[in-house]
Amino acid sequence: MLQSTGFYSPAWADIASLWYATTKGEYAPERNALVRVWQPEFDVILRQAMEEHGAFVLAWLDDVAKTIKRRHHVNISQICRYYEYFLLTRLYAQADTRKMWLDSFLKHREQTYICGFCGKEQLCVEIHPSHLRRFGVRPCVCRACHQAMRNHPGLNAGALKRLQELMAHVSEPRECVCCGSSFSLEKDAFTTGPYYPCRYSLYFVNLYANVCGDCYHRAYMDNRPQGDEPRDIHLTSLQEFSRVFHREPQLDVEKDIAGLEDLSAMGTLFALYRHFRSVEGYEREFGTLDNAFERAGCPAATGERPEASDAD
Numbered sequence: 001m002l003q004s005t006g007f008y009s010p011a012w013a014d015i016a017s018l019w020y021a022t023t024k025g026e027y028a029p030e031r032n033a034l035v036r037v038w039q040p041e042f043d044v045i046l047r048q049a050m051e052e053h054g055a056f057v058l059a060w061l062d063d064v065a066k067t068i069k070r071r072h073h074v075n076i077s078q079i080c081r082y083y084e085y086f087l088l089t090r091l092y093a094q095a096d097t098r099k100m101w102l103d104s105f106l107k108h109r110e111q112t113y114i115c116g117f118c119g120k121e122q123l124c125v126e127i128h129p130s131h132l133r134r135f136g137v138r139p140c141v142c143r144a145c146h147q148a149m150r151n152h153p154g155l156n157a158g159a160l161k162r163l164q165e166l167m168a169h170v171s172e173p174r175e176c177v178c179c180g181s182s183f184s185l186e187k188d189a190f191t192t193g194p195y196y197p198c199r200y201s202l203y204f205v206n207l208y209a210n211v212c213g214d215c216y217h218r219a220y221m222d223n224r225p226q227g228d229e230p231r232d233i234h235l236t237s238l239q240e241f242s243r244v245f246h247r248e249p250q251l252d253v254e255k256d257i258a259g260l261e262d263l264s265a266m267g268t269l270f271a272l273y274r275h276f277r278s279v280e281g282y283e284r285e286f287g288t289l290d291n292a293f294e295r296a297g298c299p300a301a302t303g304e305r306p307e308a309s310d311a312d
């Protein structure tokens with residue numbers, strides 16, 4: 001029974017082995033400091049939390065610490081960084097609270113809820129504690145969908161529909177339109193570009209084209225080692241960009257996404273960015289950026305681009 005993954009099983013952090021009570025390692029000094037100030041009244045507060053929340057008590061241990069601080073002026077979270085381990089170990093070591101925990105875990109371990117956004121059925125015992133605190137044991141949306149929607153507050157109805165579709169199939173393999181590799185987006189709810197603020201997360205890009213994490217990051221960063229790929233491809237990509245988009249690239253992927261008239265060109269944009277250097281990179285390879293544009297035959301460099309086109 002204790003094999004179950006998830007935050008609320010006594011197997012979590014190996015609490016059931018009671019290792020934390022006897023370990024002599026790095027955890028011992030803080031644990032001992034907490035043992036020295038622990039009072040029987042604290043056990044009453046801890047027990048009440050178990051009675052109220054059962055196996056989900058982990059999500060509420062912060063409240064236990066706050067109550068102890070308020071009533072007894074002892075700040076257990078400051079005394080012991082891993083006070084959660086301490087509290088859980090205490091709950092599991094005592095027969096009555098252990099029974100409450102196990103009974104509650106058995107009752108809930110197969111309980112599921114359905115996310116109102118992606119429609120997937122998920123185990124309640126796998127809800128992240130911070131999400132559970134906020135939305136309860138049967139949240140209206142799963143944590144990944146909640147995060148995805150929070151990352152993209154301004155989506156119009158069409159894009160929201162695409163996001164919903166993406167979340168519903170987030171763990172399915174996709175083929176990257178840039179490099180052809182197979183990938184899934186399951187663990188990428190928080191993946192964004194390296195600069196803050198990042199307007200377009202990996203999920204946003206994938207609303208319009210299958211672009212893997214590597215190709216996404218590559219578009220944001222120019223960290224190509226010297227001689228990583230032939231210089232020619234850096235020029236032919238510029239050439240191809242101006243042929244497709246009738247302008248030269250800004251060499252800033254966020255600006256170029258913002259400039260797309262049709263987001264269905266997202267895949268083409270990232271495929272080209274795969275072989276772009278940064279401005280500094282082009283300067284290193286071709287002396288100046290203008291020189292690179294000229295050699296690539298871009299319209300601005302060859303004087304064919306009308307001046308007013310910035311205002312288009």
Ligand SMILES: [Zn+2]
Nearest residue numbers: 115118142145
């Ligand atoms: Zn969901």
Ligand SMILES: [Zn+2]
Nearest residue numbers: 176179212215
């Ligand atoms: Zn790729």
